[in-house]
Amino acid sequence: MPDYPTLSITLLGAGQEVGRSCCVLQYRGKTVVCDAGVHPAYEGLASLPFIDDLDWSTVDAILVTHFHLDHAASLTYVMEKTNFRDGKGKVYMTHPTKAVYKFLMQDFVRMSGTSSDALFSATDLAMSLSSIIAVAAHQQITISPGLSFIPYHAGHVLGACMFMIDIAGLKILYTGDYSREEDRHLVPAEVPPVHPDVLIVESTFGVQGHEGREEKEHRFTSLVHNIVRRGGHVLMPVFALGRAQELLLILEEYWKKHPDLHSVPVYYASNLARKCMAIYQSNIHMMNENIKARFQRRDNPFVFKHISNIQQVRGWEKKIAEGPPCVILASPAMLQVGPSRELLEAWAPDARNGLIITGFSVEGTLARDIINEPDEIISAKGGHSIPRRLSVEYISFSAHVDGPQNYEFIEQVKAQHIVLVHGEQSTMARLRAGIQQRYKDRDEEVKVHTPRNLDELKLTFRGERVAKAIGT
């Protein structure tokens, strides 16, 4: 068999799972790693991607798509605790991603505190930050001769980009998390102008379709209104940044229209968000026309009249929990340990209260389990059980593509090889079957791969855009 160059794709994380994204691309002696996240269901070493299987000193570049922890939070560990710095590897992310990432990771370090399984220290973080190269969308960045990439907007959260990577002429598009719907503040993901040979695409929602935005927002605001009307507290566990900004814009608008609600406070419990607001304000140019127009009219959309930030002094959760009805957005999103969990435990026994899960819930977390409305939940602190009578509703505002949007994007990108990542096993299997069926109906050929973590996928390419899979 002639010796054609082989592209090797190995997932160290996010292979048939959601969490700890980390994808290794190797071709013609170059190694590029896309994302370095942690798994939200675990802590410490257990949350890392399977990093033992790569010699990090051989890595030419690490590209981070966006600031979410499942894509970025193991980066410091990789940079400072492995032999990454023995090599010539460079690290890239967009300007806004880097700005938000810095605050998020400082918070991450603080939360891990002195616990024995803290992954790295504040010093490690500071060291790594100074060598992250910030880039702009649509800019072609040359990493080394024969190796370059271009970031394209991915929607999803501020600064999120997909990467079109060019290794010796072979093109690979890695999407990270992306959305195709214009929301209140972000532009939808772009379809890159060139067709890549390989598309590595998220599959969080599989074939499932999202409900329409208006319908969803209406359901959301009515639900909030109803809970408040019945004298309850509304809890929304959110990741401190990203979708929370979208929810705040919706709530602010709704409160403005409903004076009867003005006596009900909306809290956003995040010091992080306060710090990051300046970043949002200085990146208006990366948002959509609606936001730009408002900003031009000096109507700063990120200055909220009806939403207040909570001074997070000791014991604030208890105070809020025992206070009058309110609406609160608090982290962590998966209800692991922290303010959102504490509030949930305090409010769970009262049927007037309501919990709204607004994003994708990761397997193995309480945010996922509670959607099935269990009669009891277990206290994170004491381990005892607490009756659950508060209402539980799931309304997804998570900015990931749904099935139909993903099909459409995949078909426009026109890659010969499609690698599904960032989805649970069964969800991914359905999406794969769906894609294959659509191509079959049109008599076109495409290969869809769903590698598990550490299952190396080898693709050989001869000539232009002719590729064959060997092995798995």
Added chain:
Amino acid sequence: MASSVYYKFKAQKDESKISFDGTGISVFDLKKGIILANNLKDNRDVDLLLYDSSSNQEYKDDSHIIPRSSSVIARRVPASRPGKGKIPMYVAGGASTTAPASSSGHGGSMPMPGRGAMSMRFDNKREEIASKPQ
């Protein structure tokens, strides 16, 4: 005087150590020690493999005794069936003559037997958050 075996995860720069009494430690006990020291005990979707650091041979026999002062490479890999990893077996298995008595990594210490590492950690964390001003 306590003996030690040094280990590092394959991707790590620095070594840590597991201390024990005696002239050697079984692969089983070393795995258990590393699992506890790194708080991997609730991780059901991974397996922990150990290798001789000079020959790169995997230690497949849990009863094999590793002499003190040896260096070992550890590697986390996905369990062959998700959720069915072998870690709980090592955590539960107790009977042993060379159980790790104590250990210290570079800057970390292994949870003492019987100390609920999990709830302990939550308490620490809570303290940490609560005591931060703002």
